[in-house]
Amino acid sequence: MSSSTINYQELAEKIKFWGRELGFSQVGISDIDLSGHEAALSHWLEQGYHGNMDYMARHGMMRARPDELEPGTVSVISVRLDYLPTDAKFAKLLKKKDHAYISRYALGRDYHKLMRKRLQQLGKKIKEHCQQFNFRPFVDSAPVLERPLAEKAGLGWVGKHSLLINKQAGSWFFLGELLVDIPLPCDSAPENDCGHCVACLKICPTQAIVAPYTVDARRCISYLTIELRDAIPEEFRPLIGNRIYGCDDCQLICPWNKFAKLGQEDDFQPRNNFDDVSLLTLFAWSETEFLDKTQGSPIRRIGYACWQRNIAVALGNAGVSGAIVSALAAKLPDAEPMVAEHIRWALTQQQRKAEQAKQEIKITEVNQRLTGRLIRSIEKGLPRDA
16 A cells, blocks of 8 residues: 555554554653653753763763664554553562562563564554555664653653652553654644652652652662662662662552552463562572573663672661571672672671660660669658559
């Protein structure tokens, strides 16, 4: 079919139907004009909020110009894929300090390949109906502002925590894009319904949301535990708690997530008991076990050293435990320097808390003795018939 005879409105409707057939939760279409986001992107980079993610600055304004990334791009097809599990244990796990908290999106298999394959299938389906058609799929794999594009495509609005929020589906979903060279009719961006709510700003453990819609990655627990390859700054270690891979706090507190949809993909269900596993169990893994058990998981990309680093911090934040101290001490001699530094910090934390606990016990014992003496002295002073 030549481009002159294509009914693009009809094709757009078919694309959305095909997308749902492939398992996507929602499909939307936008143009490529992101010029309104360039000033904010430039300011964000100038402030150094991207931290050590040098690729962010390297690509610069290309992130807001899809046609520079893929010449010939005219429209962007954005897709949403829900991933909320059927039995989420979010808040409960954060309170179990001797257990690991892993960001919900990483509990199952890596979503990148699954979504990319389906986007590829969607592109091929469209190609069957267009004589001349080029496309390129992306799933977190290109310097493109995917959330503003998804917002323009009607999938939701960018919330104050910088994540996309859908009025009917919350924010527990993945995004992907198909850059295409045909002029499809665009959807409309929804109204921003964050209102006066600032719950995500207040709940952030490290105050990484430095202003509404602005996240300083250098303070973000997701960045510190996933993207950072160096030592985690000491000021943030106690605030990380038991979060060993990512953080969901800003989504957990978001009132719109009461409308979140359950994911339909078995691949996104928890593996290796990642939704309820002790820190000591994970810390005991050898590098071979780590590589084996995280095969097909997004966790694998941080590597064994950062995995050990993150767990060491969490063990330092856990309650006083002889088993934890023994495990940390056993790993220390063979740990590489960066990991060893975090193990020593964790041991210091455990020792400090143990000494504090002893001191509290002493104070309690003293108070009990004083109370006993006071009671006895009062009893002695009472009349015999009292």
